[in-house]
Amino acid sequence: MSGTIKLGSIFAGSLGAVAILWFTLALPWPTTSLGNRYQLWSISLVVSLTLLCFTFELSWRNMLRLLGVLVLLGSILGRLAIIQFLEGDKTPLDKSNIFAILSEQGSLGIITLGAALLILTGGIDLSVGSVVGLAAVTFGTLMEMGCPPLAALAIVLLLGVAIGFTNGLLVTQLKLQSFLVTLCGMFMFRGFARAINTSNTGLQQAKSNHPEFAESLDSMRALLVGKAANGAVEFPATLVVMMLLAAIVAVILHKSAYGRYWFAIGYNDQAARYAGIGVERQRLSVFVICSTLAAFAGILLLLWGGSANPSNAGNSYELYAITAAVLGGVSLKGGECIAAGLILGALVQPIIFNWMSFDQIPDSAQLWVMGLALLSGTIADELIRRFRRRAKG
Amino acid sequence: MSGTIKLGSIFAGSLGAVAILWFTLALPWPTTSLGNRYQLWSISLVVSLTLLCFTFELSWRNMLRLLGVLVLLGSILGRLAIIQFLEGDKTPLDKSNIFAILSEQGSLGIITLGAALLILTGGIDLSVGSVVGLAAVTFGTLMEMGCPPLAALAIVLLLGVAIGFTNGLLVTQLKLQSFLVTLCGMFMFRGFARAINTSNTGLQQAKSNHPEFAESLDSMRALLVGKAANGAVEFPATLVVMMLLAAIVAVILHKSAYGRYWFAIGYNDQAARYAGIGVERQRLSVFVICSTLAAFAGILLLLWGGSANPSNAGNSYELYAITAAVLGGVSLKGGECIAAGLILGALVQPIIFNWMSFDQIPDSAQLWVMGLALLSGTIADELIRRFRRRAKG
Amino acid sequence: TKKSGSGKVKVAIVTNCTADFWLHAEAGAKKAAAENDVELDFRQPKTQTVIDQMEIVEALLKQGIKGLAVSVINPEEQTPDLTRIAGQVNLVTMDNDADKTGRLCYVGVDNYLAGKEAGRAVKRALPKGGTIALFIGTTTSANSKDRVAGVLDELAGSDNRAEIRKGNFQEKYGVYTLYRKAPITDETEEAKARTNAESALEQLKNTPDVAMVGLYAYNPKAILTAVRGKNLVGKVKIVGFDEDFDTLDGIDKGEIEATVVQDPYQYGYVSVTCLAYVAKGGDKTKIPQKEIKHRLVTKEGTMIKGVDVEILKASVFSTTTRESLAAVK
Amino acid sequence: MPEEPLLIARAIRKQFPGVLALDDVSVTVRAGEVLALVGENGAGKSTLMKILAGVYQPDGGEILYRGQPVTFSGPLAAMKSGVSLIHQELNLAENLSVQDNLFLGRENTFGGPLKLLDNRPAAKSGGVLLERVGLPASYVSKIVGELPPGQKQLVEIARAIGLDAKLLIMDEPTSSLTQAETDRLYEVIAALKASGVSIVYISHRLAEIRRCADRAVVLRDGRNAGELAKAELTHDNIVRMMVGRDLKQFFPRNHRTTAGATVLELDGLCYRGGPTKPLSLQVRAGEVLGMAGLIGAGRTELSEAVFGLRSQSAGRVLLNGDAVRIRKPADAIRAGILLVPEDRRKHGLVLEASVGANLSLPNLDRISHRGFLDDGAERSLHAEMIEQLRVKTPSAAQAVGLLSGGNQQKVVFGKWLARGPKVLILDEPTRGVDVGAKTEIYTLIDELAGRGVAIWMITSDMEELLGVSDRAVVMHEGHIAGELTRAEMTEQAVMNLATGGGA
Ligand SMILES: Nc1ncnc2c1ncn2[C@@H]1O[C@H](COP(=O)(O)OP(=O)(O)OP(=O)(O)O)[C@@H](O)[C@H]1O
Ligand SMILES: Nc1ncnc2c1ncn2[C@@H]1O[C@H](COP(=O)(O)OP(=O)(O)OP(=O)(O)O)[C@@H](O)[C@H]1O
Ligand SMILES: [Mg+2]
Numbered sequence A, B: 001m002s003g004t005i006k007l008g009s010i011f012a013g014s015l016g017a018v019a020i021l022w023f024t025l026a027l028p029w030p031t032t033s034l035g036n037r038y039q040l041w042s043i044s045l046v047v048s049l050t051l052l053c054f055t056f057e058l059s060w061r062n063m064l065r066l067l068g069v070l071v072l073l074g075s076i077l078g079r080l081a082i083i084q085f086l087e088g089d090k091t092p093l094d095k096s097n098i099f100a101i102l103s104e105q106g107s108l109g110i111i112t113l114g115a116a117l118l119i120l121t122g123g124i125d126l127s128v129g130s131v132v133g134l135a136a137v138t139f140g141t142l143m144e145m146g147c148p149p150l151a152a153l154a155i156v157l158l159l160g161v162a163i164g165f166t167n168g169l170l171v172t173q174l175k176l177q178s179f180l181v182t183l184c185g186m187f188m189f190r191g192f193a194r195a196i197n198t199s200n201t202g203l204q205q206a207k208s209n210h211p212e213f214a215e216s217l218d219s220m221r222a223l224l225v226g227k228a229a230n231g232a233v234e235f236p237a238t239l240v241v242m243m244l245l246a247a248i249v250a251v252i253l254h255k256s257a258y259g260r261y262w263f264a265i266g267y268n269d270q271a272a273r274y275a276g277i278g279v280e281r282q283r284l285s286v287f288v289i290c291s292t293l294a295a296f297a298g299i300l301l302l303l304w305g306g307s308a309n310p311s312n313a314g315n316s317y318e319l320y321a322i323t324a325a326v327l328g329g330v331s332l333k334g335g336e337c338i339a340a341g342l343i344l345g346a347l348v349q350p351i352i353f354n355w356m357s358f359d360q361i362p363d364s365a366q367l368w369v370m371g372l373a374l375l376s377g378t379i380a381d382e383l384i385r386r387f388r389r390r391a392k393g
Numbered sequence C: 001t002k003k004s005g006s007g008k009v010k011v012a013i014v015t016n017c018t019a020d021f022w023l024h025a026e027a028g029a030k031k032a033a034a035e036n037d038v039e040l041d042f043r044q045p046k047t048q049t050v051i052d053q054m055e056i057v058e059a060l061l062k063q064g065i066k067g068l069a070v071s072v073i074n075p076e077e078q079t080p081d082l083t084r085i086a087g088q089v090n091l092v093t094m095d096n097d098a099d100k101t102g103r104l105c106y107v108g109v110d111n112y113l114a115g116k117e118a119g120r121a122v123k124r125a126l127p128k129g130g131t132i133a134l135f136i137g138t139t140t141s142a143n144s145k146d147r148v149a150g151v152l153d154e155l156a157g158s159d160n161r162a163e164i165r166k167g168n169f170q171e172k173y174g175v176y177t178l179y180r181k182a183p184i185t186d187e188t189e190e191a192k193a194r195t196n197a198e199s200a201l202e203q204l205k206n207t208p209d210v211a212m213v214g215l216y217a218y219n220p221k222a223i224l225t226a227v228r229g230k231n232l233v234g235k236v237k238i239v240g241f242d243e244d245f246d247t248l249d250g251i252d253k254g255e256i257e258a259t260v261v262q263d264p265y266q267y268g269y270v271s272v273t274c275l276a277y278v279a280k281g282g283d284k285t286k287i288p289q290k291e292i293k294h295r296l297v298t299k300e301g302t303m304i305k306g307v308d309v310e311i312l313k314a315s316v317f318s319t320t321t322r323e324s325l326a327a328v329k
Numbered sequence D: 001m002p003e004e005p006l007l008i009a010r011a012i013r014k015q016f017p018g019v020l021a022l023d024d025v026s027v028t029v030r031a032g033e034v035l036a037l038v039g040e041n042g043a044g045k046s047t048l049m050k051i052l053a054g055v056y057q058p059d060g061g062e063i064l065y066r067g068q069p070v071t072f073s074g075p076l077a078a079m080k081s082g083v084s085l086i087h088q089e090l091n092l093a094e095n096l097s098v099q100d101n102l103f104l105g106r107e108n109t110f111g112g113p114l115k116l117l118d119n120r121p122a123a124k125s126g127g128v129l130l131e132r133v134g135l136p137a138s139y140v141s142k143i144v145g146e147l148p149p150g151q152k153q154l155v156e157i158a159r160a161i162g163l164d165a166k167l168l169i170m171d172e173p174t175s176s177l178t179q180a181e182t183d184r185l186y187e188v189i190a191a192l193k194a195s196g197v198s199i200v201y202i203s204h205r206l207a208e209i210r211r212c213a214d215r216a217v218v219l220r221d222g223r224n225a226g227e228l229a230k231a232e233l234t235h236d237n238i239v240r241m242m243v244g245r246d247l248k249q250f251f252p253r254n255h256r257t258t259a260g261a262t263v264l265e266l267d268g269l270c271y272r273g274g275p276t277k278p279l280s281l282q283v284r285a286g287e288v289l290g291m292a293g294l295i296g297a298g299r300t301e302l303s304e305a306v307f308g309l310r311s312q313s314a315g316r317v318l319l320n321g322d323a324v325r326i327r328k329p330a331d332a333i334r335a336g337i338l339l340v341p342e343d344r345r346k347h348g349l350v351l352e353a354s355v356g357a358n359l360s361l362p363n364l365d366r367i368s369h370r371g372f373l374d375d376g377a378e379r380s381l382h383a384e385m386i387e388q389l390r391v392k393t394p395s396a397a398q399a400v401g402l403l404s405g406g407n408q409q410k411v412v413f414g415k416w417l418a419r420g421p422k423v424l425i426l427d428e429p430t431r432g433v434d435v436g437a438k439t440e441i442y443t444l445i446d447e448l449a450g451r452g453v454a455i456w457m458i459t460s461d462m463e464e465l466l467g468v469s470d471r472a473v474v475m476h477e478g479h480i481a482g483e484l485t486r487a488e489m490t491e492q493a494v495m496n497l498a499t500g501g502g503a
């Protein structure tokens, strides 16, 4: 126990160093009125990092489980560094590019958290992408119709809750399989998004329909995704939001009774039932968490991208989220999950896409390079596990 | 036993009657040289129907398990009949529409068979859609490059075998989870399709590049998808091909030792292993079957549609196939599958889309209507099961 | 010290999605890049979303490009971002415009006018009126709305653009009935496009004077495949958009009436030429608007009375297009 | 013995990650004998048998079968040579019919590589096999999943018999059987032995060993601990050799006082899916109420209904005279009615989780403040329980699945002890548990009873029933067939009631 704490503080220290590095990159602070908010965010970042390190029991076991993803991340970062320092006028490590990657990672991370919790408890959610899309479209449409931004945000989050509740009730009460329910949900919620709005929805439209909301919308945007009114990224706020959420999830998962319930349910829900745990209620709440986070990610998507297309906003995000969760150490069999790993898992895909852009991998090859990279990650992971098992014997 | 056989023959009889009805619809036979071939197909249809009925142990148990999908199918057919006989000049039950639906159902059925076998043995294949796309693109590209149609067909089927083998080896030898492996495969094979050919590939192109193959290509097309050289649909050959494959699968599944093994593996692979079954080998072969059928479906897709787009040919077919399998009585937990049910399951989605078109459901609503219909199907299924259990208990 | 790539001026093109259409643009762009001795980076987002597109654009800005041509997906929403980007690098919009961004110029056809051209082709095929079915990938993007509006306005002989942009359609446009009172969409999936056409044919089987209009590149051939399948070649009139080879082939065989082409080759060629000119110190203020005129492809390729666009012969156009594509491969 | 032994295993070694399961173990099986293999939980019995049956490959040593050195590459190879194994855990494809399971992996096929099934021979011989183990022949067409656990075990036995083995290994075949089925099994064993089949018999029920074995080999900590001839097979001898010391007082009754007031009362209880006849029952403070019955008599179901796992449809559950509404396990737990379930691995424990996590699971409300866990409180809970129950584990962080059966069961007890039970329902508390651990569990039961806990112990082990309980009720086909005081309790009386006869 004491050993893990020592390792944990080393990790905390190095993460702190990285954080400080980031801030140096981020300085000088934008001189807008939002500067202060970002300082607040920075503090939040430090707080959430500390919380994460505190909950992350950095045993060798955990470290090894994340070795695959660490190697993957390290090698891509290494390649980007080589590009930065050796090649022509490409500057992948510049603040604005880093900020863009971090923001992508942030929003992927948010849905990854929810998806991972669901997988942890032995379920799966294939409707995440459609919920993201539906949320983005609903958020935009509501504002276009004249709903104040904050109210729209609240309504969309409630929509997420309602969706999670429906999915969850079908799974827990009707005993349908989550794969099936959420597969149907994937069609349905995408369908709802298209039925709600047959054309693109977006912030400009909302602002021009209702100029009175322009200001509050802009400041919401600055706060949640760190973009100024002209669309420039001033701060990777999404990442901070994700880190905060991750810290909360980490505390729940590793330091509260609920986390214990979820682990137990994921491994063996019968045993959990016999131990007096309200398995159905716990499952239901995880569904709600997952869909609410997805809805929140939909809001961020609209704020970040400025517009959303009902037919394809958030398409296949469930796959990215599941992949990220698995890379981050979640087992699809249920019962295994490390909160800190999820963050690492969510870092992978955006950085791979960014790297491919800088190394001019042709568009036509990007998909298979991506697939191969992910496969290598999982294979590496499995080989490491085996090696450990053998080394132990 | 004798009871089930009696029921089976009743079923066989009624299916036979339906088949005869179909032929009446299909008559008069096209007077082209292909007429004979189609008569051969008709005989095949009867043979495969007979085989299917023979293997389908029509116990009440099985019947009830398929009640959900039967009700779904029945009500849509009923609605189509109402449109046919009461509404203006819409004739959904006309030969040409029926042929179109049947052909769609045929190609969906082919991938459903493979996907279902994999689910039966406790796996899942998310790469089916990408394999369909890759196969279609490869088939077209090979012919455009001057490979004779038959050779191209053989190569593509071998490609399917190779893909199944790779997926299977990763799952059985490296002990990776099939969900994960095929998720990566989904990205990779789609990527390969796009890397192989950056543009659309098609039969016209192949014919104009290599006019010497036009004839054999046309006759292959006539044989496999029932389209004449001028593109007219003469016979729902795809359905017959599917029926034949389904009959083979049915025999393997219900009347051969392999089927036994797969059922056992899907429920409890440990038990199968202790019974001396080569679990890994069986799993591997099911992966190969699944991918080969998907590759074959890709060939049919190109032959039917005339062209294929690397970025989206076969997109999300894995989801349609899994849905069809589940509707057809397959349990995602593994160990449950009825071959005859798979055919019924594959009938659902194409007919729903057709119905929605005839009832002028707006495009924007189609997805959620579809999702809702599928969900209702699964809910009905579950309620029936419960009811049975209660009635029994 | 940094190794400085090829040392050439770098320009980039970002399309709105991955489609065959853009192969032609790529060919033109490569040609222009070679002529002007610039380095070209041609990118296609994996899905037609603003997010994917802007991700590519932002990353390109860090790669030392001196000029950028973008096919704008959502002009209104992308205007703030593109305005900012136009401040950092020379920007050209092509295929779809965002005119308030401070771009150098717009390279592309007017989709509304192009739509009207398709409408005229329908009128010629069915002069006495009839039923028309419109097929299109999506109706969410600006250029698809314009295209649909163009066709319908031409048929109606009046201006309904505002209503159509909002997604409100009428039963009748002039003497023409709009099948299902809306365009049929397929989410840019070819297989879906085909089933859509098949079911439409099935329902219009007993209707006289039917024309089907395919407004995305793959739509005409999807319609043609369906029409052939139902043995209705010649009975159902087909009018298309863009230069898919199967479409051109169909026109040559007389199965399709005509197709309206945008000349994507010129999109690429003109964009890169323009960007190279400015990057090498050319005078920005002297760049004229590069409006590209749409053209019409028919079987004969001869002048038609009352039509003032360039008319191409399908077989010839098909050959030259193939050649220009082959030249860059 | 003049005859050559059927099988000789010499110096077998088997290493698992972190555990040396077998170290230089030798065993000889003679033709036509019943060899008992005994040892504590984790002694390596199952591992050794799995090696003989080709499931595992040994890391050292050799096996001579009929005088020839052999290496079985897999279960199939062993079966083909005539060695078959009935596994300790059920290994059936429960989605298939009984008949399909009986012949799984060796179906009668024609058509060469097509392997088309010919079910006719199997249909005939399947029924015969079932009858040999005491199941009706008509069961061949039943789906295995619909059978109760005991009957599944019989199917498994029938399946092994059907293999026409020369050497039949039975790894705890009776753990889910009651007396009647066990007796039936002895007859089968006798018949097999008469036809020259050698049998290796593993059991933790020493009475069974005494009754049917010709000889016993004892393992301790993965090594040979010795051998006992038929004449030497006494309870004390076996125990001494297994445990390495004498065990005094197998069924301790040191803390029992006269029973107090009624704590738990079932008053005309009915539950969904249960028998139509309402059930009534009383358990008093400080007594151990034993509950006997044949397989499927409904004891487990009744206990589950009381614990809130099945919905109660009529009647009342009274605790200290007050009616308690129990709709879910949490209600029962809050009231102090706790259940140690029948299937430890499925229901009792989260095998993949640590000993500590399992101990904490139902006690999280006590070791957390406002939902957040208190590490210190948790650690002391773990230490206290491990200490109090003498759980043999390297640390609280060890995965519970890696412990021996007895220690696993102690962890299940430990989950509840911290809550101060009022009523403790024990469903087969010593199933698959070795003698040493059994005594410890009995001691624990005795202590708990001494503390005034009302204990309701469901058991199919006659020795245990007679040895531990103060009073017994016997169930037959879902209703209570009768009640016996300690004085009235005899094997005969219990069997009479269990099979539907009068007391
Ligand atoms: N597959 C395995 N992996 C790792 N360790 C194992 C495995 N199987 C058994 N062991 C360990 O090997 C040792 C011997 O186990 P084995 O199952 O042979 O004991 P046993 O004598 O059959 O016990 P029981 O009476 O409880 O059945 C134990 O410590 C056990 O934990
Ligand atoms: N897994 C099961 N599936 C189906 N029916 C079962 C199952 N387990 C028990 N039953 C049925 O429930 C009834 C009561 O079984 P229960 O397990 O309560 O009996 P028991 O007296 O505890 O016997 P056992 O010794 O098998 O535990 C029996 O009729 C039996 O057939
Ligand atoms: Mg054992």
Ligand SMILES: [Mg+2]
Pocket: D299, D300, D301, D342, D427
């Ligand atoms: Mg029981």
